[in-house]
Amino acid sequence: MSAVQEAPESRVDAWFDARGMAPFPFQREVWQAFADGKSGLLHAPTGAGKTYALWLGALLRGMRGQSAPGAGLRVLWITPMRALAADTLRALQAPARDLLPAWNGALRSGDTGSAERARQSKSLPQFLVTTPESLSLLLSMADAAERFARLDAVIVDEWHELLGSKRGVQTQLALARLLTWRPQLLVWGLSATIGNLQQAQAWLPGAADGVLIESRSERRIAIDTLIPDEPGRFPWSGQLGLRMLPQVAAEIDASRSTLVFTNTRAQSELWYQALLEARPDWAGLIALHHGSLDRSVRDWVEAGIGDGSLKAVVCTSSLDLGVDFAPVERVLQIGSAKGVARLLQRAGRSGHAPGRSSRVTLVPTNSLELLEAAAAREAVAERAIEPRLPPNKPLDVLVQHLATAALGGGFLPDAMFEEVRRAPAYRDLSRIEWQWALDFLNRGGASLTAYPEYRRVAPDEHGVWRMSDATLARRHRMNIGTIVSEAGVRVQFLQGGAIGTVDESFVARLSPGDRFLFGGRLLEFVRLHDMTAWVRRAQNGRGAAPRWQGIRTPLSPQLGAAMLEQLAEFAAGRADAADAPELAAIAPLLRLQQRWSALPQPGELVVETLKSRDGWHLFLYPFAGRSVHLGLASLLAWRIARQRPATFSIAVNDYGIELVSPDDIDYAALLGDPVAGTAGVAALLSPADLEIDLAASLNAGELAQRRFREVARIAGLLFTGYPGQKKSNRQLQASSSLFFEVFKKHDPGNLLLAQARREVLEQELDLPRLAATLAALQDWRLRLCSPARVTPFGFALMVERYRERLSTEKLADRIARMLRGLEGAAAKTRGA
Known part of the structure; x- marks a missing residue:
């Protein structure tokens, strides 16, 4: 039998066999669903073969003649990031060339050139990779209905990433439009690492009544932590930071290829520069990748990852998704990922191929992130993955x-x-x-x-x-x-060549001659003209990294609950150093917190009151995340001030809140008798009238x-x-x-x-989670403590407050003075 006469399924099997692979059962399930004309959602771990499952299902329909013949668009592949679009197109073209060569593919995103757009205006290819924004642009064409008249299937990649944002709503509306024109349209979503899978399917138009297919194989994921030599007993944000540089460099050196994830673009700039200074011999072997760099720079980096020519890439969420990272051996996470799903997503970038195991190494930037690391490993083992909650009716x-x-x-x-x-x-x-x-x-x-x-x-x-x-x-x-962000200022060399974009608010603070780090280079600012910052290379000296506007990702509820469980294990003496080396490393910190105050536990709210030269302090540790804590602190200050005149300064982090007032406040009287449980604090922490009080307080x-x-x-x-x-x-x-x-x-x-x-x-302010936190606190036991001095957990909050009003130099001096006093007191504390 000739290849043309051979059954489509046999040709697909042969295609896999020629590459030393065999289809997984879940892939065959998807192909059968496509053959039966069913829509649905595919859930499988990163790197498990989701792309081939959906794409070959669409190709098989074309090979069987189930799709309309001739020219015109048959399959629309929606990707959440235009940075992924080119790579996705390459991944789809390879099997299409071998199995259905009559089908041509193209890319349509914000990076698509005018000539290619003009070609697509005349005729769309058989398959098109696009973004939600570019799909909406296509829908705005006067002949849009005709352009999609032969459309057979829409595949929404990384649906879990789109679901929780307005871009997901934009995608929903576009799909509703396409389904009006093509009621028989097949709609499929691809999803990984999500805690509300059924809701994800229900919120994908066309797929809600379809099938849900899940990969039955679990990816093996190893999570370990780089333990600092001296974690210290008094943590603060950035306490460890670049002190971990030698260990990070050693890990990179020992691996063939590594992705070093950071949580912000500014952090990635600083770490890239620090690695180059530590290892100048790595020039040309390590690279930087984040969303504000010019498209040409990112393309070069992604190509270097693909061909294995780069030893390491320092990156942000710009490389969380999609690009085929088969050569990548290791993943390092600088600082806490703040959520289980994000950690799994990044871990999956190593060993990014079916059947391979993944490994992620956590690098703490302060001592309490060691506690987060231990909690994250347990949460991953228990599959406590966060849901992505969709916006309603924007x-x-x-x-x-x-x-x-x-x-x-x-x-x-x-x-x-x-x-x-x-x-x-x-x-x-x-x-x-x-x-x-x-x-x-x-x-x-x-x-x-x-x-x-x-x-x-x-x-x-x-x-x-x-x-x-x-x-x-x-x-x-x-x-x-x-997508709405700060107005972007283009950064460009005087002699030509674009580097990327920075926020206008950052450039507004620069004067000619000022230096800053961007794109892994030390640049000198020359002038600003027509929203372009003209720069030249600076020969020597140091510069600050730009600060981009953005919301800091808060600790997830799942990770916060896991941290409280870890503290309970430690308090009960059940923390095994072999299973939780992170807890063993910060045992001095936790023991000191326990001796001077108490360790927070599940179902128990630790509250500390303290008098210092700053005023009267109130500390609470709900471990509910920064956004919830901001709302909670503002609410508490407002409700206390209604009972008696007072002004407050507020500090929050992911673990707790601090209120400090210059006025003499008897917090114990306000909170009530701890023996009586939460009765005294019920009014202050009540979810009643939450929206009204929160709106007034903020x-x-x-x-x-x-x-x-x-x-x-x-x-x-x-x-x-x-x-x-x-x-x-x-x-x-x-x-x-x-x-x-x-x-x-x-x-x-x-x-x-x-x-x-x-x-x-x-x-x-995460009102739904704040309401849920307040409702839960009604059933928690109050543990009221009055330490003689600030505790390790409270110290982290005090530094947050000082950071808002002190320069970097003055803050460092203040921290040093506080540490000398506290460490002296700790040394005198028996058993500390």
């Missing part, structure tokens, strides 16, 4: 999508209402909210009717809502997307005004500027504030205002 995304649909052939309101409600995020969208969205697009709502630029969409003579103004259409297409109006800028940009109120004429962050903030004040005064019922307030509470 109206800014809806308004943007309706403008896109108005450009992409138009829509009839009643039919569109039903279509939008097929996106799970809008399943309970009311007619009142729907009418508000239409009115907002049609005339700018109640307060912008006098301005033609906000009358964006209107019905034609047939009742079809369209956007007919060419200028507004061009502005909308340039504004599509839900000046939520000011926070909402800042948040409104993001909402306004997504909804199309703010235009960021044409290429080469981008508006500055100051201009955008001024415009946003003007809209906010106009709506508040003339249109107080504007639903975008309500959304901004809700997002501040739910996302920045």
Whole structure:
């Protein structure tokens, strides 16, 4: 039998066999589901073969003739990051060339050149790799329905990454649109490391009623920790930091290839520079990768990972996903990953191939991260993986999508209402909210009717809502997307060559001649012109790394609970040094905390009161994460101040909170008798009236005004500027504030205002988790302690507070003085 006559399944088996592989059972399950015309969700560990499972299922349909013949798009592959798109396309092209050579593939993302875009405008290939933003751009074309007329399948890669963000909502709306045009469309999601798998499937339009297929093989993951020589008894953020450099360099030296993950771009810049200074012979063998570097730089690094020419790459979440890391032997994580799912994702980048084991080594940046490391290993063993909770009904995304649909052939309101409600995020969208969205697009709502630029969409003579103004259409297409960040300033050499982008707020603080680290180079700032920072190479000296705006990832509930369990094991004397070397390393710290105060336990809230020269201190250790603690500290300060006049300074970290007041406060009287349990603290920690009290305590109006800028940009109120004429962050903030004040005064019922307030509470302050924490604390036992001096856990919080008001040099001096006194007291403490 010739290859052409051979059964498609046999050809696929032969393709695997030629590469020394064999299909896994879960891959065959997916292929059969495709053959049966079923949609669904595939859940499998990183590197287990998910891509081949879904892609070969789609190819088999084409090989069997189940997809429409001829030219035109058949398979749409949606990836969450455009950095992954080129690599994904290469991975799909290899089997397509051998098994279905009539199918051509292409890439459509923000990095796609104008010539390729023009080719795609004439005719789309049989398979297209794209991002949610670029898919929305395609949907905005007047002939969009015709472009997708032959579409057979949509595959959403890394759905767990999209699910919890507005980009996931944008994807839902796009899928609802495609399913309206192609009801028989197959929709599949790819997911790994997620704790709410059933919800993930239910929130993927088209896949909710399909099949759920899971890989039955578990990846072997080894988690270990680099133990510092002297962890110390008094930790603070960054306490260890680059002191771990020699051990990190030794680990890199002993491995063929290593990824060194950091949690921030600034941290990656500092570690890359430090490694080069420690090992100058590694120049050209180690590289830096993060999302603010120029695309050409990132492409070079990814190619070096793929061909094995790089010994190590210092990176951020920009390399969490997707790229084939088969050559990578080791993964190091600088600092805590703060969550089990993120740790598993990064661990999976080593041994990134079916059947291989993965290994991740944790590098603590302060002593308490050793406790986090021990807890993370236990949480991974128990598969305590965090859920990704999807946003509900963001109206800014809806308004943007309706403008896109108005450009992409138009829509009839009643039919569109039903279509939008097929996106799970809008399943309970009311007619009142729907009418508000239409009115907002049609005339700018109640307060912008006098301005033609906000009358964006209107019905034609047939009742079809369209956007007919060419200028507004061009502005909308340039504004599509839900990723909103600080205005980026392009960094470029005077002699040509782009390096990447930094936040405008960082560049605004620079003067000509100032030096800074970026892209692994020491640069000298020359001038700022047209949102471009012109620089030259600096010959010597030192410079600071840029600080990019972003929310610090808080400790997850799963990891916080695991840390409390580890503390309970230690307190009970059950911590085995062989099983938990991290706990053995910080035993002096934990014993001192235990002797001077108490160790937090599951179901027990440790509260410390202390008088120092700073004032009267209150420390609590719920281990609920930074976001929850910020809300909790503000709430406590507000409720205490209502009972008696007082002012407070606040400090929070992932483990606890500190309130300090210059006023004499009897915290013990406020909290009640510890023998009586939590009765005395119940009112202060009650979830009753939470939203009202929290909004008052945090000046939520000011926070909402800042948040409104993001909402306004997504909804199309703010235009960021044409290429080469981008508006500055100051201009955008001024415009946003003007809209906010106009709506508040003339249109107080504007639903975008309500959304901004809700997002501040739910996302920045994690209101649902704060409410759950307060409800749980009602059942916890209160352990009230009055130590004579600040404890190890409290010391970390005091340093956080000082950090806000002291320079780096002054902070270092203050820490040194405090440590001398505390270490002297600890040495005198028997058994410490």
